[in-house]
Amino acid sequence: MAYIEFDQVVKEYPTGGGTPIRALDGASFTAAQGELTVILGQSGAGKTTALNILGGMDTATSGRVVVGGRDVTHLRKRELIAYRRNDIGFVFQFYNLVPNLTALENVELASQICTDHFDPAQTLAKVGLGDRLGNFPAQLSGGEQQRVSIARAIAKKPKLLLCDEPTGALDYETGKEVLQLLQDICHEEGMTVLIITHNSALAPMAHKVVRFRSGKVTAEEVNAAPSPIADIEW
Numbered sequence: 433m434a435y436i437e438f439d440q441v442v443k444e445y446p447t448g449g450g451t452p453i454r455a456l457d458g459a460s461f462t463a464a465q466g467e468l469t470v471i472l473g474q475s476g477a478g479k480t481t482a483l484n485i486l487g488g489m490d491t492a493t494s495g496r497v498v499v500g501g502r503d504v505t506h507l508r509k510r511e512l513i514a515y516r517r518n519d520i521g522f523v524f525q526f527y528n529l530v531p532n533l534t535a536l537e538n539v540e541l542a543s544q545i546c547t548d549h550f551d552p553a554q555t556l557a558k559v560g561l562g563d564r565l566g567n568f569p570a571q572l573s574g575g576e577q578q579r580v581s582i583a584r585a586i587a588k589k590p591k592l593l594l595c596d597e598p599t600g601a602l603d604y605e606t607g608k609e610v611l612q613l614l615q616d617i618c619h620e621e622g623m624t625v626l627i628i629t630h631n632s633a634l635a636p637m638a639h640k641v642v643r644f645r646s647g648k649v650t651a652e653e654v655n656a657a658p659s660p661i662a663d664i665e666w
């Protein structure tokens with residue numbers, strides 16, 4: 433059985449009387465534990481909706497979502513809170529750091545609410561920011577802020593690291609460094625990582641590529657030998 437099973441998931445958003453918007457239209461895919469999965473698809477294809485459902489930030493209208501053998505489709509409110517806190521690390525396109533907290537405090541804030549976590553300062557050192565603990569987000573470059581947000585996510589020892597367009601706001605070289613970091617975390621920590629992108633050139637970096645179109649999964653491709661990011665040009 434796969435670590436993640438996303439099975440015939442439908443997500444409809446009501447539109448106040450009109451026909452509901454079908455963001456997911458029976459999407460199905462699987463992902464393996466400790467592997468890196470890239471989710472590809474054009475804007476509006478349903479990628480973010482799928483990731484939000486996997487991360488417990490949204491719920492499916494129908495279908496089934498299983499993570500690590502646990503059916504998370506119908507978790508109650510309290511269970512969802514615990515699931516988001518303890519099992520999920522999220523990395524967003526625009527970092528979403530708290531502006532008046534230092535890098536260290538941002539990571540500490542997220543760690544404090546979970547039952548088990550890595551040391552925040554050591555985690556920031558791991559992402560290459562050991563000498564920037566006392567800097568506020570505005571004193572860091574975009575790439576550095578994204579590293580803080582990755583440290584914040586992985587310090588929680590999540591079962592799943594979910595990344596929604598993590599390089600969408602970064603330039604080419606900085607984006608490459610951030611993707612290298614995510615690939616290293618997957619390989620070195622054995623963490624299960626999902627990365628959404630609309631850049632199909634990134635497909636070779638993943639163990640698996642899942643292609644979304646119009647709320648459906650149109651292809652799932654397994655990559656026996658993922659490439660290091662350094663070898664990929666786009």
Ligand SMILES: Nc1ncnc2c1ncn2[C@@H]1O[C@H](COP(=O)(O)OP(=O)(O)O)[C@@H](O)[C@H]1O
Nearest residue numbers: 445453455473474475476477478479480481482
């Ligand atoms: N909260 C929402 N309310 C209404 N429509 C939404 C909502 N979230 C997403 N949608 C719609 O669902 C579709 C899929 O969106 P999304 O999952 O964000 O796509 P992607 O991340 O692939 O660009 C889009 O048509 C979008 O407008």
Ligand SMILES: [Mg+2]
Nearest residue numbers: 479480481596
């Ligand atoms: Mg999106």
